[in-house]
Amino acid sequence: MIGASGGPPPDLSNAEVVDYTPIEGDGRFRLKLKDGATIEVRLEIMNILRAGNEPNTGLPTYIVQSTPLIRLVDCPKELRKLPARPGTGKDQKSLPGFG
Numbered sequence: 705m706i707g708a709s710g711g712p713p714p715d716l717s718n719a720e721v722v723d724y725t726p727i728e729g730d731g732r733f734r735l736k737l738k739d740g741a742t743i744e745v746r747l748e749i750m751n752i753l754r755a756g757n758e759p760n761t762g763l764p765t766y767i768v769q770s771t772p773l774i775r776l777v778d779c780p781k782e783l784r785k786l787p788a789r790p791g792t793g794k795d796q797k798s799l800p801g802f803g
Contacts, residue, residue, distance in 0.1 A: 714755035714756060714765045714767070715755065715756065716753065716755055716767070718755075718756065719753040719754060719755040719756070719767065720753065720754055721751055721752070721753055722752045722753065722754050722766070723752075724749070724752055730746070731746050731747045731748075731749075732744055732745070732746045733745045733746075734777065739780070739783060740779075740780040740782075740783065741776065741778065741779045741780065741783060742776075742777040742778040742779075743774055743775065743776055743777060744774070744775045744777050745772055745773070745774050745775075746772070746773045746775075747770050747771075747772055747773075748770060748771050748772070748773050749768065749769075749770050750769040750770055750771065751767075751768075751769040752766055752767070752768050752769075753766065753767040753768075753769070754766055755767055
């Protein structure tokens with residue numbers, strides 16, 4: 705929220721949806737994790753609402769409704785496991801008869 709002062713949450717009963725145009729980039733970040741995996745995170749903007757103005761500063765208050773989309777790009781072999789057998793809840797390595 706832009707312009708928030710830590711006071712009470714803004715009144716959303718009169719909030720209006722604000723259209724937007726991306727200025728640069730597509731909101732994707734590639735991150736190398738300490739365990740060796742690489743993930744890509746993209747922030748999907750659902751709505752931007754203008755919820756009036758902050759009383760102390762007069763600045764407009766915006767609410768951004770978003771969700772992160774996360775994709776595994778690369779994963780070291782040592783982090784991989786065999787998939788669980790359907791209906792057992794156990795991975796195949798723990799079942800007798802599997803190598």
